[in-house]
Amino acid sequence: MSSADLTRIPVGGSSAYEIVIGDDALTEVPALLSGSGRAAVIHCQTMKDTAQAIAGDLRAHGHEAELIAVPDGEQAKDHAVAAHCWNDLARLGFTRSDAVVAVGGGATTDLAGFVAATWLRGVPIVQVPTSLTAMVDGAIGGKTAINLSAGKNLVGAFHAPAGVVCDLRLLDTLPEGELVNGLAEVVRIGFIADPVILDTIEAGTEAVTTPGTPQLRDIIERAARVKAEIVTEDMRDHGRRQFLNYGHTLGHAIEKVARYRWRHGSAVSVGMCYAAELGRITGHLDDATADRHAEILMMLGLPTTYRPDVWPDLLEAMRIDKKARGSRLRFIVLDGLASPTVLDDPGEEVLVAAYAPCCRLVAD
Template identity: 55%
Template sequence: MNEKTTIAIGGPQPYDVLVGRDLLPALPGLVKGAAQVAVLHAAPLAPLAAKVADTLRAAGMSPLPVEVPDAEAGKGLDVAGRCWDALGGANFTRTDAVVGVGGGAVTDLAGFVAACWLRGVRWVPVSTSLLGMVDAAVGGKTGINTAAGKNLVGAFHPPSGVLCDLSTLDSLPRADLVAGLGEVVKCGFIADPAILDLIEGDPAGAADPASPVLRELVERSVRVKARVVAEDLTEAGLREILNYGHTLAHAIEKVESYGWRHGHAVSVGLIFAGELSRRSGLIDDAVADRHRSVLELLDLPVSYRADAWPDLLATMRVDKKARGATLRFVVLDGLGSTRILEGPSDDLLAEVYASAVAR
């Protein structure tokens, strides 16, 4: 199936997400009118970035390759500063554009660089990871990490369009592909249970880049996010549901100095959130237990160190969803239905961690 699927993202700045294989020819149309296009990429993706540059050059644009550190190491203020220096040195104007070639980290960085340059220029993520396709590339949330935590500095800056080129997943290490399924599973629990059915029906196909199952999982996950961000771009309300499992996940990432894959941390966070939902009397055992069974089918992690709890709790207190001293968690009140749990006691949180997550 080589045809592309177009998923419209509504809201004040609408754009399209294209899902399919071999989508690079669509890129110039997303940055039409740009004289220069910065191509941000990490070293491992230099060959693909070169193809992106060739595609832009053939369309009459001048590409500006900007190499950045790989993964979370690239999401720092110093790296963003070097990118802005590169744009300044090339006399980038408001009609020029930024393209991020890579996974979620490069996507977050490229969007943030574009959001701040001249108070906002166009940008397009060319996602090369499953995580980037279903999470970072869609919705316009951009950001970098600081010593205080992950993604605490950023901006809402929707892209001009998104390329989810499934052919780039063919060479993605299996561990990275499977990690991206953590975000896919999240979408199944918060909004589209058919995602869970697909994974349970064919867990091998869910992790196969050439499988129609994986393509459907990507499209369904993008549609979940599309519905949410069209209604709530700036996370004033509904969009918070996309953070299901993420409060603990972000804390794990910080404690691990961002050495853990995001999807792995989300997987553990989903276990925690499901158990918190159960112990709060909001979901039954079947829905809570399904978290572990689905994630284990994909060989995703479902536990974390018992001795880390004090550090994790302290880190969660600076989570973006917290309000003052009050911790807030996205929880389920049914399969495909969410709510916010305000101010659960420290004792309850410790019990949930000890019983469901700690090893």
């Protein structure tokens, strides 16, 4: 693929960079490290071959490259795994003239970003997301974090990458169900900012669940553009960026209660249905738009309900969530399609009532 076939989406602000999207975009990685000496390629286990290929390309362009393997999924986002990475960087003698390359899904990009942000108080990182979730969300925006037993993403730092490289051919490597899992984050962008995404999905789910289609590329680019625009305006989550948390307050709680046996996208899918009910009950959202959430998510095969018996645990997890303010829970809801707003401290009766339509006995 020529560079003309790649889509380049700028992210502005004090640390500007580009999101590069397209087939064979991996060829862009060496250029993003032109000012660095060595590179530590932090990769999840399942992306070892891709990481080795990137390391080989870096070496061909005159860089030294070292591989650091981490566990797959949320197991990577642990302080012990971060310490393992720091110790490897120390053993290798990495300095501020060196860099990190993250290769994997959202958990890997979160972890590697945090390692890069904290090693010597910050070294460059190039994010190479290999899952749809990471391509449209996790790898963009400079939020990095690890989890604690108390909750998800509680320890982290803002650290903008040198670039984000989304090679769409990597979507062919995803295990069954993982592409659909990532579409939950795309649907979220559709509801808060770009309804064309929702129209495209409703026009035919096969076209957006099959790697390589123009429809899938279009909604990926649309989602990435929205996130880039929001991050440019609000890097540190003080204003409009909080709207990106739509569906994530309950979603993160579900992940914690399920001990991360639920995929992130599945949890956010239920979280969006819950947010839609909160919007409906509090008079923010019309019935048709609220109902449209479950309709679209079910079309894609994503879950819209969770266990009724764990509500106290979910509520406790939400109270520890980083989006809470003191004892006050805060949710993103919709005033209408593509019109998000903050719902501050809804009463417990409202919280319980909104969860009732989202309940069904399900397996962890």
